Amino acid sequence: MPKIVDHESRKIRIAEATWEVIVEDGLEHATVRKIAKKARLSVGSLRNTFPTQSDLLQYSMQLVSERVRKRIESKRYDGAPLDAVLALFSEFLPADDERKIEMEVWFVFSAKTLTDPKLKTLFKKVYHDMHGLFREVLLKLKSAGCLKENFDLEIEATRLHTLIDGLGIHYLLYPEKMTHEKMMNALQFHLQSICKS
Amino acid sequence: MPKIVDHESRKIRIAEATWEVIVEDGLEHATVRKIAKKARLSVGSLRNTFPTQSDLLQYSMQLVSERVRKRIESKRYDGAPLDAVLALFSEFLPADDERKIEMEVWFVFSAKTLTDPKLKTLFKKVYHDMHGLFREVLLKLKSAGCLKENFDLEIEATRLHTLIDGLGIHYLLYPEKMTHEKMMNALQFHLQSICKS
DNA sequence: ATTTTTTTAGCACAACTGTATTAAAAAAAG
DNA sequence: CTTTTTTTAATACAGTTGTGCTAAAAAAAT
Numbered sequence: 001m002p003k004i005v006d007h008e009s010r011k012i013r014i015a016e017a018t019w020e021v022i023v024e025d026g027l028e029h030a031t032v033r034k035i036a037k038k039a040r041l042s043v044g045s046l047r048n049t050f051p052t053q054s055d056l057l058q059y060s061m062q063l064v065s066e067r068v069r070k071r072i073e074s075k076r077y078d079g080a081p082l083d084a085v086l087a088l089f090s091e092f093l094p095a096d097d098e099r100k101i102e103m104e105v106w107f108v109f110s111a112k113t114l115t116d117p118k119l120k121t122l123f124k125k126v127y128h129d130m131h132g133l134f135r136e137v138l139l140k141l142k143s144a145g146c147l148k149e150n151f152d153l154e155i156e157a158t159r160l161h162t163l164i165d166g167l168g169i170h171y172l173l174y175p176e177k178m179t180h181e182k183m184m185n186a187l188q189f190h191l192q193s194i195c196k197s
Numbered sequence: 198m199p200k201i202v203d204h205e206s207r208k209i210r211i212a213e214a215t216w217e218v219i220v221e222d223g224l225e226h227a228t229v230r231k232i233a234k235k236a237r238l239s240v241g242s243l244r245n246t247f248p249t250q251s252d253l254l255q256y257s258m259q260l261v262s263e264r265v266r267k268r269i270e271s272k273r274y275d276g277a278p279l280d281a282v283l284a285l286f287s288e289f290l291p292a293d294d295e296r297k298i299e300m301e302v303w304f305v306f307s308a309k310t311l312t313d314p315k316l317k318t319l320f321k322k323v324y325h326d327m328h329g330l331f332r333e334v335l336l337k338l339k340s341a342g343c344l345k346e347n348f349d350l351e352i353e354a355t356r357l358h359t360l361i362d363g364l365g366i367h368y369l370l371y372p373e374k375m376t377h378e379k380m381m382n383a384l385q386f387h388l389q390s391i392c393k394s
Numbered sequence: 395a396t397t398t399t400t401t402t403a404g405c406a407c408a409a410c411t412g413t414a415t416t417a418a419a420a421a422a423a424g
Numbered sequence: 425c426t427t428t429t430t431t432t433a434a435t436a437c438a439g440t441t442g443t444g445c446t447a448a449a450a451a452a453a454t
Binding site for chain 4: 238239240241242245
Binding site for chain 3: 228229230240241244248249250
């Protein structure tokens, strides 16, 4: 009977190899041959799990979006003190290598969605979840009476969301200008600026 | 004697054609044949002004950075009221088509710098100028006594910079979520939040 | 050991790429 | 018109790409 292979974990392994190639050489050099080599597979074997390159890239992007969304879902706010909120939000900054790779791949694919509308659906979902989390946490802070009076939920969610995305992007693009410490300082200061006391 | 041609304006025309191709089809499809067609030139003629594709892309990116930097330099703050500051900062949001194209090309090239270190110099310069402008304007506001007491120049420059970049990127990536009005509201609110009264 | 399926390696092909070369056409200045 | 240079158009070539195909090797279950 057939040789059994765990297709799911293989797909994941290939997708992660794809990420590595993208981070090292860029999306335009993420060829099937390079990816196969990185995943230590033959091109034929890779083609067996992903018939076309388009399938491969689509899955790779989907996996990033799933990872990010799981990160979001696992981080529901439970009413802990302000330090916990800071810790929660800082989870969306590219602090460790894993998140840095994810965000870098995410960034590269983002640029691609500008000319490849097929990919936009995944991105919209992640944006929606992310924005929803920020709204939810802010709303709970508001309910707990932690926030200042002139509070506009939509504007604050937007400010928080763009601040975090902006910090992360600056960290990726200008690592000699934007440090991890600066990101945390800016985030902490921002939180304090909308809170009472 | 020779047919005279304005090489400088031709280079600009080609670079702008390159931008169009990048915006329409993406950087990886910005081939010399397509760019020549878009600029209504022959490939040979294009190769006469730009010997290699690398030269072409490098100049195209340099032109974007020059345009952005000129925009920055022309926008020195002269001590006008707060509305003027808002108007000044809003110049760096992708409001009209010209700035939207510039920012989109800028964004695409940004993603490329992650794997192509040669391009980083230009980007650092623009970052530096932009950050410097924000610092300068904030400092003048501070000197004029417009700002609140707990004011940290570096953190506020970072917050402002990342907010504006974040807003613009969200506008490019999620046009159905981020509108021009929302960008302006967020920016105005942010300014007010650091100002007295 | 036999059977069944997957995996592998290699080759091949057409399409597209950047780049080079060439000769003809066009244009500007004398 | 003649001369000089640029522009054009066509062709060519080598490299890389995605993809398809085939035969051998490997692996798992009977």
